Amino acid sequence: MKLFFRTLLVLVMSITFFTSPADAADENTYLNNNGSFTVVYPTGNKSTLATTPSALMKIGEEYIRRTKGRNHHYYRLVEGKDPVYAFTYDVPYTIINLNQPSSLSGNDIDINILLKSSSSPLYSWGHSFKKAEEEYGINALYLMSHAALETGWGKSDIATDKNNLFGFKAYDWDPYNNAAPFANFEDSILYVAKYVKENYLTEGGIYYHGPHLKGMNTRYATDPLWSDKIASIMNRFIPWDCTDCFYTKSDGLYVKKMAGEQKISSEKPWHFFDGVMYQRIGDVFVEQETNRFAAMVEEPFSSLTSDENLYQNATTSDLVFKAVPKDTSPSVYKEADVSSEEITTLEPGTVFVVREETDTMMKLMLQDKTYGWIKKSDTY
Structure with missing residues (x-):
């Protein structure tokens, strides 16, 4: 039967x-x-x-x-x-689960940015992409590639003037003026990582169509090749090697992740051949090289190979984001005291991460990686 x-x-x-x-x-x-x-x-x-x-x-x-x-x-x-x-056929990286860590360190990301675009303003922010991965369980290689695509390696006007690396809120009818401003590149990375994680990559999110670039492309961008373009940049950093593929060895069933292989069962599906890579697409396994149907995904392997069991799917970060009203340009002070030196002002609507706070003031990082303080009453 x-x-x-x-x-x-x-x-x-x-x-x-x-x-x-x-x-x-x-x-x-x-x-x-x-x-x-x-x-x-x-x-x-x-x-x-x-x-x-x-x-x-x-x-x-x-x-x-x-x-x-x-x-x-x-x-x-x-x-x-x-x-x-x-x-x-799918362009490599378009259907990998983005709720998995990369194999890159912050320094690795910076070195690769220099190799791909030696004058990129993204250089020196590699640790911020890695921090977002650690805070939200979202792939750092994807985040960096997304930022590179949206901003021309950090050189767009929206990136330069608003520290916005993802075209966040840059709606098509007026991208520059609609784009949200951020206090610095890192805050942009962290905020968008949280937003994408909760809304696009987590089941139940309002824009969830699968935890991968193809699912995101359904709602995030109007360009139907958007996911392919980001995947192409990812592939330039780390050539794709059948990430999210399943295979068997003599001692059981394994999955290949970006950060390395993981054994998930001592049992072996009877229809798998050692040395052959298989991808799970919905309720079926297909051979990775030929896309030929291999077998139905049946218990006990149905639960073992599900995204829920293979990858972290929850946001656990306790970072706090604040913003300033869209009709004000509040002052930033050198110390947690309004009588101290005023070092700059923030653009209306600026979003930032709260680094520290007192009863009346909040500490934030600026784009030059120095710190300043803003009155709590100037934020919401």
């Missing part, structure tokens, strides 16, 4: 995958350009993604992409005919 059900599932999946789109006009096309993954827009403009194309993408042929659930289904364009289903 199980064998019949599995056979039926394979047939159903095949029928779903091989349904050809009716019209490929005005769509992006994708190419394996001698080993480079290239997207060609309807306007004729081209972009080269930093990741490598699927091994199933033949050089010299053009493809369109249709997304269903977590998966990108590619169809080969054939002149005079309907597009033909070719394979299913």
Whole structure:
């Protein structure tokens, strides 16, 4: 009976995958350009993604992409005919669980930023990306790559003038004026990490569509390639190596995480072959290299391989954020005393992390990494 059900599932999946789109006009096309993954827009403009194309993408042929659930289904364009289903593929890093730690230290992040963009203002803030990972259980490599994409490696006007590294609240109709200001880059990183964790990466969050870039792309950005672009930057830092894949050894079942492998069971699924990597997509396992159906996810492996058991899903940080009203520019003082030297003022609406406080004053960090104090009555 199980064998019949599995056979039926394979047939159903095949029928779903091989349904050809009716019209490929005005769509992006994708190419394996001698080993480079290239997207060609309807306007004729081209972009080269930093990741490598699927091994199933033949050089010299053009493809369109249709997304269903977590998966990108590619169809080969054939002149005079309907597009033909070719394979299913996701850009590496687009479907890994972002509720997992990276293998990077703050210094590692800084070194890599210098290697990718030697004049980037993001350099020296590597420890802040790592701090966000430790505070909120959200991947530091993702956070850094997200910031690099949104700000052109920290050089955008919104980053320069408002210390906003993620385009937070930079709504399309007036991005610069809508963008939220922050006291410094670190506060921007920490605040957005908390916001993304709670709203996008935690089940039950108002924008949750899975704890990965593809799920975030549903609501975070209007650009359908947003998740692919961030994944490409991540891949430039650490080439993807089947993160979130499952595999067996002689002593049991393992999962490969960014920070290393983890044994999750002494039992081995009977349908897994040693040395083969498998990905879980919903209720099925597929072979990572070919995306071929391998088996249904059945107990006891259903619970063992769930995101809930593999990755931290709760926000545990006790950091406190405050903001100043949007109609005031309050003073920042050198000491916790309004009679001390006034060292600067904050832009209306500025968000900051409270570093220390007295009965009447709050300490905050400025962009130059010096500290100042603001009156509690000037915040909300």
